[in-house]
Amino acid sequence: MEAILTDCVQNSLRHFMFGNAIFLCERLCAESPTEVNLQLLAACYLQNNQAYSAYCILKGKQTAQSRYLFAISCFQMDLLNEAETALCPAHEPGGEIPNGAAGHYLLGLIYRYTDRTKNAIHHFRLALSIDPLLWAAYEELCVLGAAEDAAVVFGEAAALCIQKQYLHHGIASPNVHTSNEDYNLVSSQNFGSEEVSPRQLKHTQGNNLRDIPGSYRGAAVVSGAASQPQNGVVPNMSFYNTPSPMALQLSGVAPPPLCRNMQPNGSNLNTVNTDGSPRSVVNSTIQAPRRKFVDEGKFRKISGRLFSDSGPRRSTRLGRDAGANINANISTVAGNGTNGSSKYLGSSKLSSVALRTVTVRKGLSWVNENIEEGIRNEAFDDSRANMASMTSSSFPSGDVRSLDQDGATVPVGGIFFSGSKVISGASEVLGLLRSLGEGYRLSCLYRCQDALDTYLRLPHRHYNTSWVLSQVGKAHFELVDYLEADRAFSLARRVTPYSLEGMDIYSTVLYHLKEDMKLSYLAQELTSTDRLAPQSWCAVGNCYSLQKDHETALKIFKRAVQLNSRFAYAHTLCGHEYVSLADFENGIKSYQNALRIDSRHYNAWYGIGMIFLRQEKFEFSEHHFGMAFQINPRSSVIMSYLGTALHALKKSEDAIKIMNRAILADRKNPLPMYQKANILMSLEKFDDALEVLEELKEHAPRESSVYALMGKIYKRQNMHEKAMLHFGIALDLKPSATDVAIIKAAIEKLHVPDELEDNL
Amino acid sequence: MATESSESEEEGKITGGNQHLIVEDDLREMGKKAAWSVSSCKTGNGVSSLRDDNLETYWQSDGAQPHLVNIQFQKKVKLQLVVLYVDFKLDESYTPSKISIRAGDGFHNLKEIKTVELVKPTGWVYLSLSGNDPRETFVNTFMLQIAVLSNHLNGRDTHVRQIKVYGPRPNPIPHQPFQFTSREFITYSTVR
Numbered sequence: 001m002e003a004i005l006t007d008c009v010q011n012s013l014r015h016f017m018f019g020n021a022i023f024l025c026e027r028l029c030a031e032s033p034t035e036v037n038l039q040l041l042a043a044c045y046l047q048n049n050q051a052y053s054a055y056c057i058l059k060g061k062q063t064a065q066s067r068y069l070f071a072i073s074c075f076q077m078d079l080l081n082e083a084e085t086a087l088c089p090a091h092e093p094g095g096e097i098p099n100g101a102a103g104h105y106l107l108g109l110i111y112r113y114t115d116r117t118k119n120a121i122h123h124f125r126l127a128l129s130i131d132p133l134l135w136a137a138y139e140e141l142c143v144l145g146a147a148e149d150a151a152v153v154f155g156e157a158a159a160l161c162i163q164k165q166y167l168h169h170g171i172a173s174p175n176v177h178t179s180n181e182d183y184n185l186v187s188s189q190n191f192g193s194e195e196v197s198p199r200q201l202k203h204t205q206g207n208n209l210r211d212i213p214g215s216y217r218g219a220a221v222v223s224g225a226a227s228q229p230q231n232g233v234v235p236n237m238s239f240y241n242t243p244s245p246m247a248l249q250l251s252g253v254a255p256p257p258l259c260r261n262m263q264p265n266g267s268n269l270n271t272v273n274t275d276g277s278p279r280s281v282v283n284s285t286i287q288a289p290r291r292k293f294v295d296e297g298k299f300r301k302i303s304g305r306l307f308s309d310s311g312p313r314r315s316t317r318l319g320r321d322a323g324a325n326i327n328a329n330i331s332t333v334a335g336n337g338t339n340g341s342s343k344y345l346g347s348s349k350l351s352s353v354a355l356r357t358v359t360v361r362k363g364l365s366w367v368n369e370n371i372e373e374g375i376r377n378e379a380f381d382d383s384r385a386n387m388a389s390m391t392s393s394s395f396p397s398g399d400v401r402s403l404d405q406d407g408a409t410v411p412v413g414g415i416f417f418s419g420s421k422v423i424s425g426a427s428e429v430l431g432l433l434r435s436l437g438e439g440y441r442l443s444c445l446y447r448c449q450d451a452l453d454t455y456l457r458l459p460h461r462h463y464n465t466s467w468v469l470s471q472v473g474k475a476h477f478e479l480v481d482y483l484e485a486d487r488a489f490s491l492a493r494r495v496t497p498y499s500l501e502g503m504d505i506y507s508t509v510l511y512h513l514k515e516d517m518k519l520s521y522l523a524q525e526l527t528s529t530d531r532l533a534p535q536s537w538c539a540v541g542n543c544y545s546l547q548k549d550h551e552t553a554l555k556i557f558k559r560a561v562q563l564n565s566r567f568a569y570a571h572t573l574c575g576h577e578y579v580s581l582a583d584f585e586n587g588i589k590s591y592q593n594a595l596r597i598d599s600r601h602y603n604a605w606y607g608i609g610m611i612f613l614r615q616e617k618f619e620f621s622e623h624h625f626g627m628a629f630q631i632n633p634r635s636s637v638i639m640s641y642l643g644t645a646l647h648a649l650k651k652s653e654d655a656i657k658i659m660n661r662a663i664l665a666d667r668k669n670p671l672p673m674y675q676k677a678n679i680l681m682s683l684e685k686f687d688d689a690l691e692v693l694e695e696l697k698e699h700a701p702r703e704s705s706v707y708a709l710m711g712k713i714y715k716r717q718n719m720h721e722k723a724m725l726h727f728g729i730a731l732d733l734k735p736s737a738t739d740v741a742i743i744k745a746a747i748e749k750l751h752v753p754d755e756l757e758d759n760l
Numbered sequence: 761m762a763t764e765s766s767e768s769e770e771e772g773k774i775t776g777g778n779q780h781l782i783v784e785d786d787l788r789e790m791g792k793k794a795a796w797s798v799s800s801c802k803t804g805n806g807v808s809s810l811r812d813d814n815l816e817t818y819w820q821s822d823g824a825q826p827h828l829v830n831i832q833f834q835k836k837v838k839l840q841l842v843v844l845y846v847d848f849k850l851d852e853s854y855t856p857s858k859i860s861i862r863a864g865d866g867f868h869n870l871k872e873i874k875t876v877e878l879v880k881p882t883g884w885v886y887l888s889l890s891g892n893d894p895r896e897t898f899v900n901t902f903m904l905q906i907a908v909l910s911n912h913l914n915g916r917d918t919h920v921r922q923i924k925v926y927g928p929r930p931n932p933i934p935h936q937p938f939q940f941t942s943r944e945f946i947t948y949s950t951v952r
Contacts, residue, residue, distance in 0.1 A: 736786040
């Protein structure tokens with residue numbers, strides 16, 4: 001009865017029928033409250049967004065898997081302390097972190113959100129070393145500013161790891177679909193090169209499998225671990241994306257899969273899957289919640305990209321002709337033209353991911369479809385990740401059914417790889433991840449031009465995905481090149497209209513460009529796509545702010561904060577609105593909230609600096625602008641404000657130096673030139689100031705403040721006609737009411753030079 | 761600042777009124793930062809009805825003329841425009857007719873800055889506080905007092921449905937002598 005119930009639960013989860021799954025699972029637990037069943041129930045709850053239920057049932061359980069699930073529930077409920085103790089019990093300081101890379105990643109997130117950055121970095125690095133394809137960990141490292149070069153991270157060691165993983169899987173999988181010989185060869189090669197301890201291999205296998213496809217959403221692949229025991233069986237079936245028993249292994253549950261997976265086909269498959277499914281559920285669960293904090297769109301794109309690209313290509317090729325094609329493919333895929341497996345070993349982690357997907361694809365195109373489906377499903381929703389994994393776990397059965405008519409095939413819980421395929425795939429994946437990782441790292445360090453160059457080196461099909469395009473847009477935005485950013489973002493929207501990644505930045509770009517039509521259209525589209533995403537509300541708020549309705553904008557940004565209090569940009573935007581409403585105290589609080597979440601968010605540093613500038617606390621203001629400048633040394637706007645603050649502190653020489661740098665950094669930006677003229681004027685270097693202003697006139701011929709300032713300078717120099725002329729032009733250009741008053745007053749006072757000039 | 765010159769008969773009369781409240785972009789409503797009080801009111805029609813953005817509710821005075829609305833700020837602010845919503849068709853004899861606007865530091869030194877006569881107004885009535893002199897575009901003051909001196913048809917008490925007070929927007933960029941007007945400047949002038 002237990003088995004049947006478990007199977008039903010798995011089935012329901014696979015079909016996203018959470019209510020059914022929960023009900024049946026509760027009966028299962030009542031029938032036999034073993035820990036495995038409880039874990040399955042927790043997984044059901046987590047998929048149904050009932051983290052609190054999962055929390056309650058898993059409280060106090062000590063097996064590694066339970067601890068991991070418990071930690072996930074705590075994390076979702078924001079109980080970071082408990083999550084931490086669960087993953088890393090205080091009385092067991094050297095204890096094993098459950099679930100290897102996934103556990104380290106979760107622990108890293110916990111440390112990050114509790115401000116223990118060093119520990120966070122340490123754990124993310126560990127997670128990456130265990131599972132080189134754990135992109136999310138690398139991303140977090142970039143955000144924290146502590147990422148190593150992508151080439152190193154996604155380099156040789158990673159390729160080795162992945163190969164080992166697949167090797168195990170491959171060996172496990174009984175029937176090589178296409179090239180047995182290749183596989184054997186490769187596997188032996190792989191084994192030969194194996195340096196990683198079996199344990200790590202297990203980890204990587206499990207993690208990789210778990211991570212890669214769904215990668216982003218706990219995609220099913222996981223089956224790999226299951227295949228471990230089946231060494232020597234000729235891999236055949238391949239595409240088993242049964243959730244890897246990895247988690248189970250780690251949690252000390254005996255790896256059952258292999259034996260079960262050995263069942264040939266048809267009806268047994270269900271049971272097989274069932275057996276495997278709890279694991280898959282578990283795995284996906286594990287992965288899914290984690291993903292919550294990673295941007296959906298990014299993963300969707302990446303996974304979509306990886307899968308769509310490598311899949312059909314490989315599957316068609318491979319499907320056609322086993323041996324020859326495979327080898328050919330491998331070499332072409334690897335792209336290096338070298339044939340030695342060692343070559344592939346050297347390739348980056350990216351290729352390993354690609355490999356995985358590729359190998360998955362190899363063989364059966366329909367399997368590919370399933371996988372893609374699974375992955376796409378994952379992309380939809382965190383809660384569905386588990387379903388996806390469930391779906392993927394159904395692959396093996398499908399595969400077995402269709403492929404293994406001989407019965408000799410063993411549905412390996414895992415993707416089947418021939419060793420050479422693994423290598424080439426690994427190298428592809430690693431290559432891709434390397435470019436993306438490098439680009440992301442550079443853009444987090446605000447070396448935006450370099451990041452742009454890195455992204456441009458991506459193959460066209462990868463470049464045209466919304467994640468990459470959003471990153472490109474973001475890079476242009478940081479370089480204060482709003483037009484290019486606009487272009488990149490609108491392209492991203494055309495490619496994937498449902499993606500929300502980076503759309504908050506896009507709305508800011510449109511805000512800067514004062515494109516209210518486009519901005520309101522964007523806001524409408526985003527809110528209709530996803531009403532619960534903070535990015536949509538950021539766009540709406542920017543819309544209102546552009547209309548100068550700051551109170552409504554503030555309300556809306558607060559709503560964005562409520563939706564996801566870990567979204568730093570929403571806090572910063574709240575701060576901006578508070579400042580527009582002249583509520584400086586709350587403004588500073590909002591900016592500090594943003595900084596607490598992400599201390600490298602230079603907009604918040606800039607915001608606080610502006611508040612202090614307004615309040616004339618110039619030292620503080622200089623300090624904060626300095627911090628912003630350190631983080632993003634390329635922004636000409638920050639440089640010019642830093643210069644203003646320095647000038648206010650009477651360090652005018654430094655101020656002028658910074659202004660010159662700002663002018664050089666971005667010729668399109670008129671602000672530094674204007675500020676420079678201001679400074680020169682107050683230093684009484686009128687001619688220099690006028691020179692700068694004349695140049696500025698060329699850049700922005702319709703700017704009233706330029707003429708007004710020139711008029712002011714001429715007035716100081718007692719050149720009344722010129723002053724009059726410029727004031728007149730300034731007035732013609734329709735300045736604001738305050739300025740009209742000032743200018744008119746200045747005109748009146750023109751011919752009364754000995755009168756004490758208070759405001760001019 | 762007493763602008764007696766602008767009190768001539770022709771300039772002082774305002775008729776009609778706008779149905780829609782349209783104010784320039786570079787003005788912002790300052791009333792939220794002020795303390796509002798009235799000289800007298802009927803229960804249920806108090807000062808909050810003046811600020812509730814609801815044209816159905818109104819303030820009704822309940823005492824001797826002149827009826828006063830006092831707007832007190834915590835610091836000196838620049839004000840440029842006062843807008844009232846009054847409707848002769850709805851309020852008839854309760855509609856204000858003569859209105860005087862005074863400004864000063866407090867109750868002790870208010871000086872009249874504008875007087876205006878309304879003739880059957882039906883909507884938003886704009887009362888600009890600017891003088892003729894460009895230096896007098898704004899009234900820089902701690903306190904504003906709107907006094908209803910008399911009503912239509914010699915009514916004793918008055919109804920006012922909404923009052924808004926506008927002043928200039930501050931320069932979004934601190935320590936700048938002038939505000940930016942062109943798009944290139946504004947685009948690059950801040951980090952968001």
